[in-house]
Amino acid sequence: MSEQDATPPPPKQEEGAHLNIKVTDGNNEVFFKIKKTTQLKKLMDAFCDRSGKSIDSVRFLFDGTRVQPTDSPDTLEMQDGDTLEVHQEQVGGAFPSF
Amino acid sequence: MNLCISRLQEERKQWRRDHPFGFVAKPVKNEKGVDIMKWSCVVPGKEKTAWEGAILKVEISFPEVSYKAPKMCFPIICWILLSSSGRFVPPLFHPNVYPSGTICLSILNEDEAWKPAITVKQILLGIQDLLDEPNADSPAQAEAYNLFKRDREAYDRRIRQIVRDHLG
Numbered sequence: 540m541s542e543q544d545a546t547p548p549p550p551k552q553e554e555g556a557h558l559n560i561k562v563t564d565g566n567n568e569v570f571f572k573i574k575k576t577t578q579l580k581k582l583m584d585a586f587c588d589r590s591g592k593s594i595d596s597v598r599f600l601f602d603g604t605r606v607q608p609t610d611s612p613d614t615l616e617m618q619d620g621d622t623l624e625v626h627q628e629q630v631g632g633a634f635p636s637f
Numbered sequence: 638m639n640l641c642i643s644r645l646q647e648e649r650k651q652w653r654r655d656h657p658f659g660f661v662a663k664p665v666k667n668e669k670g671v672d673i674m675k676w677s678c679v680v681p682g683k684e685k686t687a688w689e690g691a692i693l694k695v696e697i698s699f700p701e702v703s704y705k706a707p708k709m710c711f712p713i714i715c716w717i718l719l720s721s722s723g724r725f726v727p728p729l730f731h732p733n734v735y736p737s738g739t740i741c742l743s744i745l746n747e748d749e750a751w752k753p754a755i756t757v758k759q760i761l762l763g764i765q766d767l768l769d770e771p772n773a774d775s776p777a778q779a780e781a782y783n784l785f786k787r788d789r790e791a792y793d794r795r796i797r798q799i800v801r802d803h804l805g
Contacts, residue, residue, distance in 0.1 A: 602661060622653070622655075624658060
């Protein structure tokens, strides 16, 4: 059972193909519209470009879990309106995994 | 669907839409799927305090007393777990955390300030506030309480040490 099963959203194939995803580093928020199957690398690169950050200096977290560039909204079970957090990369520390 | 479950599903929906930066709150997944009654959460230590850089894993269990009004089905038990290893750490070094790991916080206490309207977000923000602002009138463990009362500077140094060694 997925989290959405209890209240199934009406299946609208056309609308469901794209998601609006918020990317934030705690100060800046950037909204992206991407396909469910698009690799998040595209969005991560775009955010870094726009905010002048190096991709190696940050890590992206969804729900506390580190996001890989090859992940897509589909693989992470993301929904429209979900948020990706951008944190400073750090050495030695690790985010707790669930 | 009972009130407690629908309430928690709504909370989760709101959380996905918007939540404070660095915090995590999500129902756990088990072999049967998502268990809405148990949440895994992360509370970050506040910047510019001794807790800066800390990542605290908090587990919230909502008791399954679902036949009563929301008030009855929503008292909360929280445990603070050590983040990096996921190990249960009784107790977190804090005046208001019991040796069992349970947090002593008025908004979580049915006999005190608990109200059905309190959200998961408020609870987690409350825990973050409590980290750096212990309540010396309600000690839950001796070690942290004694040092906090005796020498605030030494206490803060100890916290920074713990954050550096275990919670970063």
